Structure formats: structure tokens, C-alpha cells
Amino acid sequence: MAHHPNLDAELRAGVEQVAQMPGIDFASLTYEALAEHRAQLNAMMAAAPRPLTEVSIEDRLVPGPAGAPDVRVRVYRPAEPGANRPALYWIHGGGMIIGKPEMDDEMIVRYVERLGLVAVSVDYRLAPEHPHPAPVEDCYAGLAWTAKNAAELGIDPARLAVGGASAGGGLAAATVLLARDRGGPDLAFQLLICPMLDDRNVTPSSRAFADAVVWPRSANLYGWKALLGDLAGTDDVSPYAAPSRATDLSGLPPAFVDVGELEVFRDECIDYAQRLAQAGVSTEFHLFPGAFHGFDMMVPDAELSRRARAAREAALKRAFGI
Template identity: 70%
Template sequence: MPHHPNLDRELAAALDRFEMPFPDLSTLTAEDLPEMRAQAAAMYAATAVDDPLVTIEERWAQGPEGAPDVRLRVYRSAGAADGPLPCLYWIHGGGMIVGTPDADDALVGRFVKEVGCVVVSVDYRLAPEHPDPAPVEDCYAGLAWTAKNAAELGIDPARVAVGGASAGGGLAAGTVLLARDRGGPAVAYQLLVCPMLDDRDNTPSTLEFESAVVWARAANVFGWTSLLGDRKGTDDVSPYAAPARAEDLSGLPPAFIDVGELEVFRDECLLYAQRLSQAGVSTEFHLYAGAFHGFDLIIPDAEVSRQAGAARIVALRRALLA
């Protein structure tokens, strides 16, 4: 597939050096998911590196009513001073259909080291086996557990941010809406990295990116359909599942949103940032020219990738350490 004419030149050159093409997700089906998840797990196992500067502890939170307990991974600096420390409650990506918190070890380890915070990462149930509201309710249950056990974890409950990437960014936004509407836990900040926010598939960027480096329109439709089934695109979708549907964004914590120019999520992120700001929510927004979905994870050494990673660190430090 030829490159998009707006693709960042450094990203394009790196893609040209890749020996293996990215998988074609345009015909993804539920039958493909077991192999896809197994391949992702094998890739993580092959590339995982223990970081002596970060300790990881497994904990379990009580799940939503009638549901299993929720696995959490708690990351902290190996040499951290006694708390209370700020916390980033993190939600992994994967289109609602794949992913585990373990695969984000390196990513959240950077937050631990450079922000000076504790990270709690949640292992929510995946669609289509566990459709909405299971994923967002798992995320909320883990957040509630984190707030309840803040003292034991060495966390300052007044300095808890909720963040995530891609589907995790959408779940983070939904979890923050739930926290507001249920009267807690308190959330100081939301860090939404290329979030998946809108199931309606009707923005210009969803129509534009029938083809994309990663996560084109067909894959996005499959992800939302896995989560929502026949409700996708109808009026019977909760804003906690698709936060772009929330009519009232007032009273939410300050927000950071970023997204690439060349991805399906571009316009829904633009609109969500605009609506947050119009609702009186202090919002920082970054649109990375020439960047595709997940560019910073796939090509981390590119200048635009370093810029994106640094901006998130700066935003969290300002929000949690000021």
C-alpha cells in the first residue's frame, strides 16, 4: 500500500525498513481473535524486559456485582520515597478486543520513573465475549478499589489521574464520566491518548481512512460491534461506552488529549476536546501532523514520537506535582 502523502517522512522511512507488513485487519472476525491474542501475548513475552528501577505487584479488586474479581498491576519506583505519591490509573488499548496490562509494562514504567507516580493498570474483560458494560464497569471497579486502598498503596487520593490509550483512552473517558455521575472516586486529571470515543462511524476521518497503517475503518467497526452488538450506531448506547455521546461534559477533571492526523479517531478526538473546553473543562490538545494510530509505540525513536511521549510526561507532572 502506498504511503499517505501527508505521512511524516521519518515515520515513512521507518515503515519502509520493516521486514514484515502489518496484518490486514479489514476482514477481522471473532474467529480470528484467539490467534490474534495468542500472537500478541507471544510478542510481548519475546520482547519483555525487566526494569530494575520499577517494581510490579499483582493485586485483585472486587469486580462488578455478579462478575469476577479484577486483576490489577501496581507499578512503583524501586527507590521511591514513602508516600503518599500521585497515581496514574491506566487502561490498556486493543480495540476493546485484545490486550493486557502486562504489554504496557514499559510504557507505564516510563510514567513511574519520569513523573514520580504509582501506576495501577487494570485487566478488564474483553469483547465480544464480555460486551458493554463489562469493560467499563471493570475499569470503574478497579478505580474504586485504588481509591479505597490509597493509604495502603502509598497513594495520595487527591492526586489520582485516569489515563489510557486507544480503546483504553475511550474507557478512561467513560470511567471518568462514571466517577462524576456516581459521586466518586475523585479524579484529578484525565490523560486520553488517541482515545476511541464514538461508535457512530460518521466523522470525516472515519470515512477517509478506509485504509491506514494501523486500525482502519473496518477494524474500528469490528471493535465497536464486538463491544455493542446490534446497538452500535443506535440511540441505545451509553455515554460510558462511547463518551462522545455524553450530552453534558461539565464538572469533569482537566484533560489531555492527543491523536495522529492520519487515523480514524482524529475527528472524534478533535470534537471531544472542543466540547470539553466549551463545557469549562481545562483541556490540552495535540494533533500530530503526519502521524498514524500508535505511531509512538511502533516507531518510538522518531522525532514526532519522542515529542508525543514528552508532552504526556510534562502534562502529568504539571497536573499531579504542581
């Protein structure tokens, strides 16, 4: 595949190395192949070494949405006992169709170690077996449990943030909208990393990256179709499925939004960050030049990747007052 001329040189070198390794081909997504893709991801996670850490990692089953199964959450806590810690409620990515909390263990452990926070990561149901609203309702149920059990978890309820990456970033934005519209839980911050926000796929960037390094246009169309079925791209899509559909962004917690220059989500993220600011929501936005979707995960040692991680961590520190 020919790379975009704007691709960061260090990321380009990393991509060429990673290209020699087995991975999931997002460009080949089909309903028939989805089970194989999931199995491949699960095998990769099973083979990955467990993070070397003293952070406590515990899985729990918590009440799900009304009439739905319980939801698994993964709770990460510092080794030292403590109370009134800041908390990050995390939602993993995977295009609405793959993934589980374990895929982000290393990143979440790093936040817990460096910031002294408690993290709760939700294992929401996946499309297409579980279309909207199942994923976001699972995310909201896990958030409600986290807030309700803040004292037991050692969490300061006034310092509870919601975050996610990619599809998880879109679900984080949607969960924050639900929390506002349902009267709680109160949230201190939203951390939206390259979020998947708009099912319409009509922006210039949504059309430009048919051959993206990660998550090309075809995969994005597939993910939204899995979540929304025939409603995808129509006028009947809820903002709790596609937050770009929300017309009122006022009253939301302060936000951090970032995205790469060379990815499908670029323009919808720019628009969402701008509309958050216009609605009176204090918003920090980063457009990383020469970067593709998930660049910091694929090439973690690149200077741009280090800058991205530092910016997110600094934003959480400011939000939590630490």
C-alpha cells in the same frame, strides 16, 4: 499499501522497516480469527524482554463489579519507599477486543521512574465475550479499589489521574464520566491518548482511512460491533460505552487529548476536546501532523514520537504539581 501523502517522512521510513517484521493485521479482523490474533499478541509479549528497572511490579486480584469476577490489576511502584505519591490509573488499548496490562509495561515503568508516581493498570474483560458494560465496569471497579486503598499503595488521593490509549483512552473517558456521575472517586486529571470515543463512524476521518497504517475503518467497525452488538451506531448507545455520546461534559477533571492527523479517531477526538473546553473543563489538545494511530509505539525514536511522549509527560507533571 500506498501511504498517505501527508505521512511524516520519518514515520514513513519507520513503517517501511516495521513492515518487514511479523505483526497483527488489524485489517483482517474477524470473529473466527480473533483467538489467533490474541495468541499472536500474547506470544509477542511473552517474547519481549522484561523492562530493566528497579520499579516494583505486582499483580493483584481486586473486587470486580457486583456479581462479576474479581479484576486483576498490575501495580507499579518506585523502588524507594514513599507516601502521598501521585498516581496514574491506566487502561490499555486493543480495540476493546485484545490486550492486557503487560503490553504497556515499558511505558508505565518510564512514567514511574521519571515522575515518581504509582501506577495501577487494569486487566478488564474483553469483547465480544464480554460486551458493554463489562469492560468499563471492570475499569471503574479497579479505580474504586485504587482510591479506597490509596494509603496502602502510597498514593495521594488528591492526585489520582485516569489515563489510557486508543480503546483504553475511550474507556478512560468513560470511567471518568462514571466517577463523576456516581459521586467518586475524585479525580485530578484525565490523559486521553488517541481515544476511541464514537461508535457511529460517520465523521470524515472515520471514512477517510480505510487503508490506515494501523487500525483502519474495518477494524474500528469490528471493535464497536464486538462491544455493542446490534446497538452499534443506533440511538441507544450509552455514553459510558461511547463517550462521544455524552451531552454533558461539565464537572469533569482537566483533560489532555491527543490524536494523529491520519487516523480514524481524528475528528471525534477534536470534537471531544472542543466540547470539553466549551463545558468549562481545562483541556490541552494535540493534533500530530502526518501521524497515524499508535505512531509513537511503532516508530518510538521518531522526532514526532518523542514530542508526543514529552507532551504527555509534561501534562502529568502539571496535573500533579511536580
